[in-house]
Amino acid sequence: MRRRLEVYLNRETVHLVLLGMAATGMGIGLGRFAYAALVPGMIEAGWFSERTVGLMGAVNLLGYLLGAVTASSFARRYPVHRIIQCSALGIVLSFLLCILPQPSGWFYLWRFIAGMTGALLMVLGPASVMRLLPEAVRKVASTCVFAGIGVGILLSATLVPMLVKHSNSFGWAALGIAGLLVFAYMFRWPAVSFSNGQHARALDRADKRALLMAGVGVVIVAYALDAAAFVPHTVFWVDYLQRHLGWSSAAGGFQWALFGIGAILGPFLVAMLSARFEVSHTLLIALLLKSLAIMMPTFLHAPIFISLSSLAVGALIPGVVALTSGRLAELVGLEHHAWAWGLATATFALSQAFAGFGFAALYSGSFSAGSVFVLAGSLAMIGVFCLLLIKQHRVQV
Template identity: 40%
Template sequence: MSDERMPVYRVLSGSVAILVGLGLARFGYPPLVPGMVEAGWFSAAAAGYLGASNLLGYLVGALTASRFGERVGAAAAIRFSLVLIALSFLLCAWAAPFAWFFVWRFVSGWAGGVLMVVGASTVLTTTPPSRRPMAGAMVFSGVGLGILFAANIVPWLTAVSVSWAWAAQGALCLVLAGATWWAWPGKQASPAAASPASEGARAGRGLSLVVLLVVVGYGLQSVGYVPHTLFWVDFLAREQGHGTGFASVQWSIFALGAIIGPFFSGWFAGRIGWYGALLVSVTLMAGAVLLSSVAEAFLLVSLCSLVVGAMVPGLVSMTSGYLAQLVPLAQHQRAWGWATTSFALAQAVGGYALAGVFGVVGTYPPVFVIGGISLALGLVVTALTGSGRARA
């Protein structure tokens, strides 16, 4: 039936929005740091603060995205954010004061938060229910594509010129913004037919508690992301003594997992439902993060890299899809904004806390154990939603 067809152009454009907003705006920055430090633009410490400014901007973006999208419209919010990120790269393509870079890194984070909330929600709520698992997979695979680009292309660009690396990413963002410009509706498109679960949720007073549990569980799960996204490469290269070559291979495996993870999640959710797929996936990630604290053999380390890499965007995709099942589609953007804010806040706090733990104990395994425990707690909280969730 025609009303069950996936809006392919919009779904692919959603993937581009996530690629630009998170894959490039966040993961395209770390490979630039060594070149900037060597060129004398900033010290390593200053470059680290610039990276943190992006996380702060992302948190503010998640907090304000829903209201901003409602005020200016989804299409305008998405296009504006894509252009802002392109400008944030282009306007940092030469040496400038720290404050200049801080502002533009913050702006890129804010725009990334808007794209995550408004872009993802616009795609999911205008896609027929039967197509949402695959649509979500395609959208959130943009994270993995950005990580892969950052891991393999950005270092090569930086070796040519730091300025060229900044400018090239800005130009790529402009091209991608132009290619997807007309994918977004001039007005917020009418939501695709809601499932009975979503419709029934309108009258359910207990729904707010269920959504709150999903949001809290998602925040706890986000702490489990921190060990691999911040410390995995250094843990393998220095503490385990495998060297940078081994660690680089593992980061590429992580990126590969981040590309295929959303598709696995979409396939899995299509067969056992969002709730069951989310619980199984959180369990897998918790096990892989805990195992990472002791894994040293190449195959075991690679398995951890692949599973955690797959679950990083996979859990994002499944949480967004699960919320689309739990709430009326008109409320999905706001609920997803709450979840993204919880994720961003807990990840930021968790990042500083785990860095503090490492500073005290001087070794990484306890950091991974704490991350695994946080995922397990998130699993318990999410599992509690099974008794009160709306059912199709």
């Protein structure tokens, strides 16, 4: 046991995990989630209308999709560590250059850049860390890098709303300064190649089709179903507790904090499970538990069950992300992981966009609020059945 801890707590391993956490925290926590906390302040300060800030969110998603599908192509053409560093800088500038009111076109531009660079960080950050980690610790340590998502969620849910109460510009500036500190650390990102040695052969169209048909496509479908499944918890959770279950705003806020804490702990918990079991089995169990945790609030309203749902769904959002990345690496190998993970990331974002509109219509329509969580959990359960169809550990092309 002590020997194993020494391996995992090796200085270089810890450094790589922290770099990976910085990339996922910047890419999702700041690049995407933090914007939602800034929206009320911009509307109240009269910077933009509700429609305009909504379109800015859509532009951010468009950039995220483009970054996800082009990440592996960029990685073959340019130094990966430079792409990661420039992407982190793009996130920082997207906040610092929007501190003061500007024409809407200026904000559209930087929301698009934040989305695209955020996707590059989410795809290439974990993929490059996975290549740099020693094989003995790769499976577990590469899972922990996704804890950065939870840090970003907690930051956007707590610090930003407090600052925006004083001044909308304070919120933008604080995120820019926080990002600048993380960027300074990421400047130490080691060089890593996606284009030489074992990674020289690029996939052609026939190879990609073969990989998708042999199991990669099923994993991506399950991942897309998971992306849609947790939308109600990230959009309607606090509102459901307050308006439909009669909870106070303080109690609702506490549940959102539990959600963020769970998101930080989740990758470490699934990493421990991955050390004992195969990634494929751990992913199945995690998605099954997530499905049940999503549906739980419809039937069990006691505080203990609501808190369990907050923690479990929060933990299993980055947990399933990490396990899906690891499962794709098992199926395609490190040499093609960036391509598969980029495609999965793009599909994930697209699924969430459609789910967001769909669940919003159901939640505010004649469909009961509690039933929305049942439907969402059912999507995750379908993902479980999809994963049961895959038998391969590695697909050869």
